[in-house]
Amino acid sequence: MAITIKDVAKLADVAPSTVSRVIANNPRISDKTKEKVKAAMDELGYHPNFIARSLANQSTRVIGLVLPNSTDVFFQNPFFPTVLRGLSDGANERQYALQISTGKTDDEIFEGVVQMVQGRRVDGVILLYSRTEDKVLNYLRERKFPFVVIGKPFKDVDQITYVDNDNYKASKEATNYLLSLGHKQIGFIGGDLNFVVTIERILGFEKALREANIESNDEYIIHSEFLREGGQEAISQLLNLKNPPTALVVADDLMALGVLNTLTEMKISVPEDISILSFNNVLFSELSNPPLTSVDINIFELGYQASRSLIRLLSNENEPVRRIIVPHKLIKRVSCSSRIIDIKTAHPN
């Protein structure tokens, strides 16, 4: 057994409660006693038992993180470590620890969250994704357990505290950029439609086209969370249309890397033959060949703001519901070029 406050109390010749108050720096204890107790703590090398503390306080100072299931590409995506770093920084500032959900299937994850919540293992939860239909989110709302979402909730937006970019606007702007370069046939390659980001980005994309009076073309829109397999096929298909797109908006850098790779294999050069614009601006976007023009969504900040918001929620009984929008920024590199020449000539098909 380790050293407890009783041991300290005995050595300092005071009651355990006094020791507890010294730790909390309670003003009811005289400075003299505080000194005495502190000396005893040092002598014994005392460290408070966090578990006992949590039990007494009904608070663990742990934040639970819920990730989408691990089979998901999400996990491979550099988005994850970056957002985690932000979360970590935010938590660290206020001495919170992070616990992550383990669990492969959605059911296991849900079970894990229930354990965290009902087992009082965590004080609050951060969802690292937002889906159209999510058991976990519903559960947390039902139980009125404090939580924050990274990403825009699908419904009841005004009742949930969340941190997100304005993906709709970002996508619209990105598309406008391509339009401004003279592109008129623009394709969209998106990920899983169950994620709200995907939806937002596609809506922004469509809106931009509509505003430019370009009728949207369903054939130009591809959904798949491919990276390699299938992607190749999807792209050939896209490029074999009578009127192939001259530019692509890709919902994620990793995916864009896959696209780039496929195009290279097909001997189609970027940006000469086709322009590519993607999202997230993860580390390797600038290391790709050619470096990707990408919308920086400040992933770190998403995480950082999320933990801060949750902590605020936890420390303030009647903290209002908040929406935090992290600014984005188009980083122009070389994967997009202007399309001034005739499309037919320009495209190898």
Added chain:
Amino acid sequence: MAITIKDVAKLADVAPSTVSRVIANNPRISDKTKEKVKAAMDELGYHPNFIARSLANQSTRVIGLVLPNSTDVFFQNPFFPTVLRGLSDGANERQYALQISTGKTDDEIFEGVVQMVQGRRVDGVILLYSRTEDKVLNYLRERKFPFVVIGKPFKDVDQITYVDNDNYKASKEATNYLLSLGHKQIGFIGGDLNFVVTIERILGFEKALREANIESNDEYIIHSEFLREGGQEAISQLLNLKNPPTALVVADDLMALGVLNTLTEMKISVPEDISILSFNNVLFSELSNPPLTSVDINIFELGYQASRSLIRLLSNENEPVRRIIVPHKLIKRVSCSSRIIDIKTAHPN
């Protein structure tokens, strides 16, 4: 206050201790009583309080993960999410939760570990890195706190349970592969020498050259954890030697991507002008241009084995110290080609 075993006990008309035993499925309780108690638990929607349990059991079923400090490239590297997935799977199998150290500086991290350990927040710890000199590791050893290292410890290898690849051998084999392709001038670009992996890989590299009777050339060896900045310079320097290398062993895919990028900018083509071989085989190694020949070290497995080993350590009082070597495999893609032609002709310099 939530529902406790007392509430359940009252409803089922038994003692709290009986309820506790029902939860633990203790054979001392009759089936009849078990049924009765379970019914009461269901009726009340009882969920045991994990914190109270931890206190009583002196065990939290939480594993602490220690990452190198977040300013480190490590965090950006896809290595991290992958190893985490492995860790998560291993932990999940046995119902362990994962808690990660937050903390930006090395000191903060150390403090965090002390909190975890002395505060009894975790049952054991996994170090996700191995450095030549590490305060955390020394601390854990001193306190005899259960832990496992991912990577080979720098000293007292036989007293520490660890999971690693045989990086020495892997690097030697990789270098031999380049030798077998006819390369004689081979450079090495490595990362931070404080990490043991780097050391192992460079030793393997040198050994292979020695065995091939090629005297090693210090000018061919570069260390920096660059990705972009500085890297360019380092590479130009390397290629401006009188006898520039015709092949490079790069200690990490992400770094290799940086190298690739720099080379592309310098209009040096891979593998025609120079071959590149790297380590880790992370997701995007095959998405790069050209796809990288890389040593697959089975990152997932490293994590998976690490959590399993730690759990074994925790459940078995006198579990022996173990060394677990995860096999590696050279994945040949297209970034290496054979060097049959004369070097001077082949190289643009």
Added chain:
DNA sequence: AGTTTTATCCAACATGTTTAATTTATCAGA
């Protein structure tokens, strides 16, 4: 001496687990 103020302590509580004690049931033998 009586009243405040200040410092410290006691005991209850947060929620389970577990040892040892007690109660209840079962069976052999009279």
Added chain:
DNA sequence: TCTGATAAATTAAACATGTTGGATAAAACT
């Protein structure tokens, strides 16, 4: 069928380690 011995089931109480409201004692002030 009843007694006592034994086994089985259940309970009470102690414990794991802190926190905190109210009680108490000591000191300080009228």
